[in-house]
Amino acid sequence: MTVVNLMPAHRQAPVALWLLARDFDASVSRIADSGAEAVLVPAGHELAARLADALGDSVRVVECNPELGFVYANPSAAAKVLSGEKPIPSCANGEGADSVIEGSALLADEGSRWVWLEGASEPVCLGATATVAELAAAAGAEEPKAVYVGYPAGTLTSAADAEVTVELASDYVRVYTAKNCMANALNEICQLYRHETCGRCVFGHEGSHQIATIVADVCRKKGKPSDLALLRDLCPVMQSQCLCEQGRVMARTVMAFLDLFEAEIFAHIGKKTCPAGECKAFLTYHILASKCQACNACVDSCEEDAILGRPRFIHVIDQKACTQCGACLGSCEYGAIVTAGAVKPKCPPKPIPFRKR
Structure with a gap:
């Protein structure tokens, strides 16, 4: 069985659907000539009904869960959708009788x-x-x-x-x-893989959960020195033992991040800092004495009582009490409150009398 897959693997990259809308008639012709028995489209998409009318009985149009994306690239998972089953892979790509034609490749010009x-x-x-x-x-x-x-x-x-x-x-x-934190980037990728693992094998399901948890802890300032070594032990096993591509690709991606940016990722653990200043848990809030007008608005907005000061005094943030909620940022109309990553601005250690300039 052959299936044409128009489901976006990444929600932010619906290439096949964009090509379908760009030249609908030509796309329908290519799908009809592909020899496929079915085409997968996101449920509720505006082109689904129109595509079904255009293809008629020649190719079946199946509307699928748009919350998933990776799994439909697997032929055995895509084939199960046609019979109303959950898209759970029963084998890796190329190992079964079914095949998937990626829509973005089918609808693009050769080369x-x-x-x-x-x-x-x-x-x-x-x-x-x-x-x-x-x-x-x-x-x-x-x-x-x-x-x-x-x-x-x-x-x-x-x-x-x-x-x-x-x-x-x-x-x-x-x-x-340079503005992107590679630990945070890896965390975003791992959470996406974790969301879509099929749960068919222990190495894919439990391995992806462990990787996603470890990387999330690193970005939440809860990482341990042994975490990166654990990832390096786990990933090669997943690459060889996972039954479908999701666990294998996830493991390969994690290894690539560690090979290129291990020092930056380890800085979150060893130095307790985010070099790029992107991870929220590592951000600190500061009040610039040069801009503070002692208006007291930030004090009123902070529910944690983390801002030290009183009217007519330049305020200071108590870093131990601050929860990085960001409420004070919106309250200050003078731009006196800033966030900082690895490089902190120089601020007074305690409130000082305010003098009008």
Whole structure:
């Protein structure tokens, strides 16, 4: 059985659906000529009914759960959807009788690849491969740090390897810059994989849970020195023992992040700091004495009584009592309250009398 998959693996990268809407008639013709028995589309999508009318009885249109994306790329999981079962893989890609044709590949011109760069409003057309420098330029990234090609590729390449060729085996590509925390980036990716694991095998289901928990703890300031070594022990086992691609790709992605950015990730554990200043748990709030007008608005907004001061005194934030809720940021109309990561501004240790300038 052959199935055409129009389900976005990444919600922010609906390339196949974008190509379908861009040239509907030509896309319908390609789907009809593909020899597929069914086509998968997100339930409730505006083009689902129109596609069913256009294809008629030649190809069955099946509306699927839009909360999932990765799993529909697996042929055995996609085939189960046709009989009303849950999309749980029974084998890895290429190991069964069923096959999946990716919609983004089917609807694109031969030799080209449409990819959705993070933050873009529509995909861009590139070749099947591109250099790291070309992807960074296409994304308009300043100070690029790495290029990530999403599921099912799950590859990460350092921006320092500008001329290295990357295979665009995914609809989604993200270019990370100096402003991005790689621990937080890995956490976002792991939570997405954890959400979609099928639970068919212990290594995939429990392994993905353990990885997601460990990485989340690192970003929540709860990481332990042994965590990264545990990840390096767990990931190779998952790569060899998981029954379908999700656990394998997740493990490969984690290893790539550790190989390239282990020092930055370990800084969250060893130094208790987020070098990029992106992880919320590592942010601290400060009141700039040069801008504070002693209006007392921030004191009134803080429910934790973490702001020390009184009217006509420049205030100071008690870092031990502060919960980083951010309420004080919105209360200050003078821009005197700022957040800081690894580099902290110089602030007075205690409230000082306010003098009008």
